[in-house]
Amino acid sequence: MALLELRGVSKRFGGLQALARVDIELEDGVxxxxxxxxxxxxxxxxxxxxxxxxPDEGEIRFQNRSLIGLKPEQITGAGISRTFQNIRLFxxxxxxxxxxxxxxxxxxxxLWQIFLSTQKYQAREKAAQRxxxxxxxxxGLSGRENEWAHQLSYGxxxxxxxxxxxxxxxxxxxxxxxxxxxNTSEAQSLMALFKELIGRYVQAILLIEHNMRVVMxxxxxxxVLDYGEKIAEGHPxxxxxxxxxxxxxxxxxxxxxxxx
Amino acid sequence: xxxxxxxIGLLGYIFGSFLLAIxxxxxxxxxxxxxxxxxxxxxxPAHAKVKSTLAALVLIVLMPLLGTINGYYLEVxxxxxxxxxxxxGLNIVVGFVGLLNLGFVAFxxxxxxLWAIFGSPQANEFIAGGVFPLAPYWFFIFLLLSIGVGALTxxxxxxxxxxxxxxxxxxxxLGFAEVVRALVNNLDKPVNLTNGPRGISxxxxxxxxxxxxxxxxxxxxxxxxLYPLYFYFLVLLVVCVIILVTRRLESSRIGRAWKAIREDxxxxxxxxxxxxxxxxxxFAVGASFASAxxxxxAAKQVxxxxxxxxxxxxxxxxxxxxxxxxxxxxxxxxxxxxVTILNLxxxxxxxxxxxxxxxxxxxxxxxxxxSYSLSQIxxxxxxxxxxxxxxxxxxxxxxxFRPQGILPPKQERKR
Ligand SMILES: Nc1ncnc2c1ncn2[C@@H]1O[C@H](COP(=O)(O)OP(=O)(O)OP(=O)(O)O)[C@@H](O)[C@H]1O
Ligand SMILES: [Mg+2]
Numbered sequence: 001m002a003l004l005e006l007r008g009v010s011k012r013f014g015g016l017q018a019l020a021r022v023d024i025e026l027e028d029g030v031x032x033x034x035x036x037x038x039x040x041x042x043x044x045x046x047x048x049x050x051x052x053x054x055p056d057e058g059e060i061r062f063q064n065r066s067l068i069g070l071k072p073e074q075i076t077g078a079g080i081s082r083t084f085q086n087i088r089l090f091x092x093x094x095x096x097x098x099x100x101x102x103x104x105x106x107x108x109x110x111l112w113q114i115f116l117s118t119q120k121y122q123a124r125e126k127a128a129q130r131x132x133x134x135x136x137x138x139x140g141l142s143g144r145e146n147e148w149a150h151q152l153s154y155g156x157x158x159x160x161x162x163x164x165x166x167x168x169x170x171x172x173x174x175x176x177x178x179x180x181x182x183n184t185s186e187a188q189s190l191m192a193l194f195k196e197l198i199g200r201y202v203q204a205i206l207l208i209e210h211n212m213r214v215v216m217x218x219x220x221x222x223x224v225l226d227y228g229e230k231i232a233e234g235h236p237x238x239x240x241x242x243x244x245x246x247x248x249x250x251x252x253x254x255x256x257x258x259x260x
Numbered sequence: 261x262x263x264x265x266x267x268i269g270l271l272g273y274i275f276g277s278f279l280l281a282i283x284x285x286x287x288x289x290x291x292x293x294x295x296x297x298x299x300x301x302x303x304x305p306a307h308a309k310v311k312s313t314l315a316a317l318v319l320i321v322l323m324p325l326l327g328t329i330n331g332y333y334l335e336v337x338x339x340x341x342x343x344x345x346x347x348x349g350l351n352i353v354v355g356f357v358g359l360l361n362l363g364f365v366a367f368x369x370x371x372x373x374l375w376a377i378f379g380s381p382q383a384n385e386f387i388a389g390g391v392f393p394l395a396p397y398w399f400f401i402f403l404l405l406s407i408g409v410g411a412l413t414x415x416x417x418x419x420x421x422x423x424x425x426x427x428x429x430x431x432x433x434l435g436f437a438e439v440v441r442a443l444v445n446n447l448d449k450p451v452n453l454t455n456g457p458r459g460i461s462x463x464x465x466x467x468x469x470x471x472x473x474x475x476x477x478x479x480x481x482x483x484x485x486l487y488p489l490y491f492y493f494l495v496l497l498v499v500c501v502i503i504l505v506t507r508r509l510e511s512s513r514i515g516r517a518w519k520a521i522r523e524d525x526x527x528x529x530x531x532x533x534x535x536x537x538x539x540x541x542x543f544a545v546g547a548s549f550a551s552a553x554x555x556x557x558a559a560k561q562v563x564x565x566x567x568x569x570x571x572x573x574x575x576x577x578x579x580x581x582x583x584x585x586x587x588x589x590x591x592x593x594x595x596x597x598x599v600t601i602l603n604l605x606x607x608x609x610x611x612x613x614x615x616x617x618x619x620x621x622x623x624x625x626x627x628x629x630x631s632y633s634l635s636q637i638x639x640x641x642x643x644x645x646x647x648x649x650x651x652x653x654x655x656x657x658x659x660x661f662r663p664q665g666i667l668p669p670k671q672e673r674k675r
Contacts, residue, residue, distance in 0.1 A: 050530055076532035084530075090523035092587075092669075093516070100513070101520040105532030107513045111541075114512040115505060125512070168532050 001064065003028050003204050004049075004080075004172055009058030011041075011048055011228075018044040020228040021058065026172070031194055031205045033215045033236075036225035037248060042208045043085055045225070046174050050082050051075045062172070077105045079171035083161040083178060085208070091150035095141060095160055098149050099132040102167025132167060138196075139163035140189070155182050162193075166201055173197065175207040179214050187211060191218050216240070224248070266304040270314060273297055278322050285330040288609035294326070295601065302590055302667075319496060324489055334488045336604050338560065341495035342553055343596035347580040348502050348589065349549030354578065355587035356515060357542035358522025359422075360430040362574055363437025367547040369569035370413055371406040371554025373444060373454060375399065376564050379464040385452040396467035403555050410551025414544035422539045437574055445566045459565025463558050466494065491560045498556060499593075502549055506589055509545065518542050519587070579651070583658055585665025594667050602654075603647055611642040 004026040011019040018041045026032055034042050047053045049060060051072040060067045067075055081102070090098050107128055113121040136145060139159040144152065152160060158178055165173060179187040191214055194205055209215045215222060215236065222239040224232040226248040232239050239245055277293040284290045301314055327334030346368060353361045377383050379399065383392040394402075421432045448456030465487060474481065481489075509515045517538045520528035529535050558564050576599065584595025617634045625631040658665070 052526065052530070071534075072526075072529035073532045073534045076530065081532070082530055084527065088524050088527035088530075090520045090527065092523060093519050097516050097519070101516050101528065101533065102531045104513055104517055104520075109513060111514070114508050114514065117508055121512075128513075164531060 002026055003063060004206075005059075005061040006045075006049075007059040007061075009045070009048060009055045009060060011044055011053060011055050017228045019048065019055070022225070022228070022230050024223055024230065024233070026204055026206060028203050029198060030220040031198060031207070031218050032221040032223060033219040034206060034208045034223050034225065035210070035212075035215055040225040041228040042225055043176055044228075046082060046176055046208065049075075049174065050080060073105065076168050076170075079169075080174065081165040081168040081170040081172075082174035083158070083165050083176055085176040085180070087154075087157050087161060089149040089157055089160060089164070091148065093149060094146050095136060095149055095152070096129070096132055096145040098160060098164050099135055099167045100128060102164040103128050103132065103169075106167075106169055132163075135163040135166050136160075138166070138193070138201075140193075155186050158182070159190075159193075166197070171203045173202045173205045175205065177208050177210060179209065179211050184213075187214055190214070194218055267306045267310045267314065270297065270300055270304055270306075273300065274314065274318060274322070278326065281326055281333070282329060288605050291326075291333055291336075292601065292605065294322075295597070298597075299594065324492060327489060327492060328485065331485075331488055334492050336600070338488070338491050338495050339604060340597050340600045341492075341499050342557055343577065343580060343600050344593045345495070345499050345502050345553040346550055346577045347584065347592040347596040348499075348506055349546040349553070350577050351546075351581050351584075351587065351589070351592040352506065352509075352518070352542050352549075353546040354581055355592070356510070356518040356522065357539055358518075359539065359542070360426065361433045361543075361546070362430045362571075362578070363433035363435070363440075364546070364550060364577055365569050365571075365574040366417075366433075366437040366440040367410050367413060367550035368554040368557070368573070369437075369440055369444060369566075371410055371551030372558040372564050372568070373460075373554075374406050374409055374551070374558075375402045375555040376460040376463050376558040377453065378402065379559065380460050380462060382452075382455055382460045385455075393464045396464050397469075399464065399466040399555070399559055403552055406551040406555045407548040410548035410554075411544040413551070414547030415540055417547075418540045418543040422536055422543065434571070434574075437569075437571065441566050441569055444569070457566060459563055459567075461563035463562050463564065465559050465562070466490070491556070495556060498552065503589060503593075505545075510589070514538065514541065522587075579655055583655070583665060585668035588665065588667050588669040591665050591667035591669070595665070598666075599651070602651070607647055607650065611645075614642060 002025040004024070006022055006024040008021045008023065009019055010017070010021055022041075022045065034045065036042055044053065048055050049067070051067070051070050051074070055068070062075075062078055062080060065078065067078065067080075070078070090101060093101070107124060109121050109124060133142075133145060136142060139162055141152070141156060141160060141163065144156070149157065149160060158180070162173075162175065162178065165175075179190050182190065194207075195218065198205065219236050222233065222236050223230060224239060224242070224245050226244075231244045231248060232242040234242075274294075274297045277290065277297060280290040281287070281294045297318055298315065301311055301318070304311075323337055324334070327337065346364070349367075350361065350364045353359050353364070378392060378394050379402065380393050384390050417433070417436050421429055424432060444454045445457055447453040448458075454460070468483070468486065468490065517528065517533040520531065520533055521535055521538060525535055557568075561568075577596075580595035580599045581592055582595070583598060584593065585591030614637060618637050620634065622634045623631050
């Protein structure tokens, strides 16, 4: 049974059909990519999945449980967490605190335990910090714990967002253009990181990418959106040959070209 | 090297300024120098233990000693404490959660009236039996009660409005404070709950339960001398508890969630932070601080009326938080201290000095401009009359040159 299942998910903004009856299934243990030209509705799909938008129609099931009507924090609690296309870190908080915020739903401390600073609470905080530091290391940011998030470089901020998302201990990780603005070697090490995550930190990854080298390099499956419609899906090599996909990207020269 | 020398130097400074303040009991400057020792204490490089010992020396021993020599100093210190507590409460809402609250004084008023009504004969107006005022020991029960009442009013206000953002929320909180003030002002009819604009007095003071202990040690202190000291220590205790609670909250997942909401609400929600619940909690905690301080204020003043809880009070506390540095505990305390000293001491001191000049009848002779009799300085020149203007100027200058406040949150965390 699929980890995530979307059935006929639609989302309209006024007269604009951002998502049109999208069906997607995601199995355990896979890295899947969501591609499509600019404005195809990829980010909208993420926002709908994570409860920032409510779909107009359709059903979203995660581990066989409906996510419709849940608030963003409940969906995070259920095991989905994400990064943002336009980095949304907590700028005036330390790197460590950014990651610790990601653990909010996993740290069940009561108000009175905080007031009294009980042993159990302190032990939990310590454990949370250890785990946060481990994730910061995983993201290649060791030693930067006490810097403010906005002091990091662009690429580092993207990786910190991944560490923060991992802190919520998700089963499914959603990454919105994680390699944007990175050079080839940075993108390479990011791909290596994703492979390391599967099975050890998360059960599945769904990523939105414009960088076709990344998409072709690590995806087990690719889903293609165009004007809110899913026009193709399958193994990367199949999708690459698909006439509708070529058509969608036609006139743009290369895969990575952007629609004006 | 500096770590061992600095505390010794500071100790010298503390005693020096302390002696100065004793020798010149009327001198505002001497007292200011003494107060500055706490600020220096914050900055010097030294062990936390050394720092807290020195702070305790200043706050628990020297300050009360000075206070017994000049009661006005103690009054200033109590005011600073009250405003520091208010600023710390508002700092949670504005500085941590990032919600602009322009009506914070409402919670302060609710706490003050809570004790004023039941700690005075006022409650007899609407509760039969003539059991009011309550006995002094009830003060402590009401102090605890006010925490709950404050939190509850914070929730009641927060529930409908916290879905609003920024400006809208500011307007609603402003309206709420005006509603509370209007209620207090007008609830003398048909049932006299608050005694309206005439205010309530006399309000019962907390019990002098330690009197027997003092007598045992042969200390005979009159009530008039004892109460200011008593209130000083009560306020000090309340401020210390508030600092402790705030610090613990700040370093917990709750404080982190608050700041995350301030930085980016959508990202916070996506990271699993229950945004509305956390905002409500911040509102309730801030309100409970203010309301507890209100109880203290009522007992200290003996008389309160709606005049003490105007919009300008809310703005004053907000200015303290902003001047000190939003989201910073030392900042809120420094802001409260600075503004209170400015209002109570600096400007009044300058006015006094100007008055002195006027009365001296001296004549100032300036080349080219001719001579000018100082007794002709118009009364309108008194700096105390410019309180708001000076205050406004300081705010403008700060926002231009140091928008993050005097002591913004530090980025390094000692762990
Ligand atoms: N909140 C919103 N209100 C109105 N329109 C929106 C909203 N969010 C997205 N849209 C519109 O929906 C369409 C899909 O946008 P979306 O951000 O999902 O595209 P995308 O596939 O992520 O594109 P890109 O590759 O540029 O990130 C766009 O036309 C966009 O303008
Ligand atoms: Mg997008």
